[in-house]
Amino acid sequence: MKGFFILFMCSVFVSSEIYSQNILNVRSLSMGNTSASSSYELDAFNQNPANILNQRLNKKSAVYFNILTNAGVLTSSNFLSLNFYNNYFGEVNNGQGRALTEDDKQTILRDASDQPSRIFVSARLLSFVLNTKKSGSYGISIDERFSEKIKVSRDFLNVGLFGNLINSTYNLSGSENNTYWVRQINLTYANSLSFKNNKTFDELAFGVSVKPQLGLYYLNTRSNDLMVTTNNFNQIQGSGSAEFLYSGLTNDNNFKYSLDNAGFGVGFDAGINARIKNVSRNGYLNLGLSITDIGFIKWDKNTANYFYDGNFLITDITNRAQLDSLKDKIKATKTSVTSFTTTLPTTVRFGASYKFTSSASKSSLKKEIATIAVDYVQGFNEDLGGSKKPSGGIGGEYNITDVILSRIGFGFGGLQDFAVSLGLGINAGPVIFDIGTYNVESIFKPKGTTKFSAGLNIKFKIN
């Protein structure tokens, strides 16, 4: 198990793109989630398509690629840490789970109530960038993206852990589950324009992406106002209802992996990256702007509405009619619906970066010394795991040697209100490693952090 986990965590490190609004790529991850103007080649997919033609100064190559070496997972929660898992959901001995004590239950109730837990899993099956000298850069990537958001209301958890009390009202309405699984094909083109006579811009790169979206599964909590009340005779009355919208490869809610799809749509990304002229002889200032995930997915396979009627009254648990009625309601009423459409999590990024270089007389002899970048990220909807909560970041990269680069950053807003990020890069010829984390707690308290994130990216280049 431990070996599996280490392998799994390695794959997390390999992740260069986990969640487009929060996790950019390993390099930007460790620089406070900045990417709009500072991201490079493969890492620029889904961030700013103009940047796929960006490469390190004087380290240019014709081709970058990786195949099945990029997958990841990220959890974002206020309680779900490795310690939490080990303590309450880990094996004690001989396959036996832990017998929760009253203190354990109180801890879980205190920490996990009303706290949304997000799980993002991505797997990049393939990515490839071809840089041409005359016609710009061409890129393709295929990604699997799974996202789940679960929130359990305090009352729901309270009943589950402790049981019910008399003369009480339990509000279950805060509980929700939203799950999506989408396969995305990203086709990107980027090029640059030089402005020799322009006083402001030295160079302007632009890029566009067309992204066919293959939806595999969709489950969304449409509404939930379930309430349960008890009286002093222990009678239990439910009210309200819960409704879920579903589409998937199977009509029985069982996951299966397939090349088939339950929904189809298309998304678009566009971005620019401009280099400002005459800022300094020893550096370059770049401004980047991108808008990603403009588009939709139309779900039309096994589309159904699941309705749970919460109106019940249990006055006698030996009454078969009452229990049968309750069972019927628990089973939910499945109603086939016509196709429905969800939008992609449209996001705008704006950023600036300044690259410090050595003071060689010819630009071809200049070396990168350091980079400072700032980004502002704004989402426009909450579909498919998106968030409208803005986030920003500031980060820096320092070249310790020609091979080793250190990175640091600070992130603000978004799913994590504040984070300190760290990272390191290794340019080992045709193989490039990036390692980093968005949350420094992941390094120093890996078992205790509830916002674990890290990345290790292995990519290859051919000159």
Place this chain on the structure above:
Amino acid sequence: MIRNKIIILFISYIVCAMFYSCEIKQPAAPTWDVDLQLPFSNKSFNIFDILKRSGNIGYDSMKNNLVFLFGESKYVRSFGEDIKFDGLKTTEINAPSTFVLDTFIVVDDSTFVRRTEFLNGRFNFTFQNNSGKTYSVNATIKNLFNVSNGDTARISISVSAGGQKSIDFDLADYFIKNEIPDNRLELKLRFQSDAPVPVSFNYTLSDYSIKKIDGRLKPLSTGITTNEVIDPLGSDVPEGEVHFAKITPGRNFLILKKYSDLYQVDFSQISIVGENKNGNKVRLKYLKNGNSGDPVDSLFTLTLPSDKDSVAFPINENNSNILAFINNIPKKITATRTDILNLSYKEGEVTYTDSLTLNFTIQVPLDVNITEPIVFKDTVDAGITGDDQRKNLDDVKYLTFTFNTQNGFPLKATAKILILDSFFTPLIAISKIIGNASDSSITVNAASVGPDGFVNSVNTTSMNAELDSAEIQKLKHMGKIIYEYKLYTDQNFIPPPLNTVKIRGSDIIRELSFGKIKYRLNF
């Protein structure tokens, strides 16, 4: 270059150390106990449930929803062949053969008819010839006609020397018709022969029943009829010793009905006997002739005049022993009587299809004193239907429960609650666990009663008990629950000077059991 290697080595060491420190345990679902507060049962019964809504129970919303029992014993008879008359004995007549005889036969001394139709009977003539010469007979019965063709009844025969001829009229094929009421058959006979010879003949009229008679009928007894009605108060009347305080005024009657415009009918020598489940019989006593001031008697006569279709004779505590009769809680009421037609001896008519009805209606409020409990038992399907549910019971650590009874009846109750499997094999006597009584019952006091005899506050009783694991295991096989109540009045809860209590339709006894189970959640 060396510096790069050192840095990479250092970082690799940190990463490995970090991962190694991340001990990940095998996933295993935890287990924990939850305390579930659940309602185990919720039953309520009113008097209609106890008496199974037999249709013989109601309540009077004008009288505080006071419940009453009612019943109707209906005794119907059709006359059929019961309107019977005696026939005529054989009458011998001798005459010469040249004789023309114009005579009559008196059919009945006192019955004078315009028309008579017969159900049965025979009218026979026998002619004898003791001479050496043949003679012939031509005769008509002038007021007797054939039903099929309306012809006058005729005889036309010849009787040979030394011979005998017999003519038989089946009266079902004939009817009598007179312009004015008469009691005779008019007969004309003509004998003929070559030479005068002595003739002799006789006639005989058998007993007969009439299909219809129109005229002045003599007072005629139609015989004794006996009918019985089972469960006159419904099949689920309270069993036990029940003493009603009174009957409902204006609701108890003996009703006589007839279903055509026929003669006066006297329902004479009426005997009404109520027999309870134990075979105890009580005779209803009523006014001897149905008139106020008559002595009450167990044999009485009631008259339905000819000009009325029905007559109702009210029954109350003053003109009958109705309370004693009802307090016997009859399961069967037998009525015997003799109906006499036209005791007033007036003109009228009757047909064999005419019918008479004697209705005995009873209504009595549940203003009662119950000394011997009435028993109510209810069996309900309950509990465990699947193996998964049975397995779930293995995870129940203990079960405590409260048995709460809210008695809204003015009756004391002893209750038994038994849990059985689907084949009615007893598993647990819940009431024994609760009450710890030797007879496995619990006692619930009556609700308190106000001076008007109605309940004025509910009596609530709560008892607690706990099931151990062995008893919980028995619940796996639960399939039925039997609730048995014995209800009776408790004089200690009846304010003097009352000695009865009144039961309303809204009075209920409610049983709630609820409690807590400690359940081990084990996924």
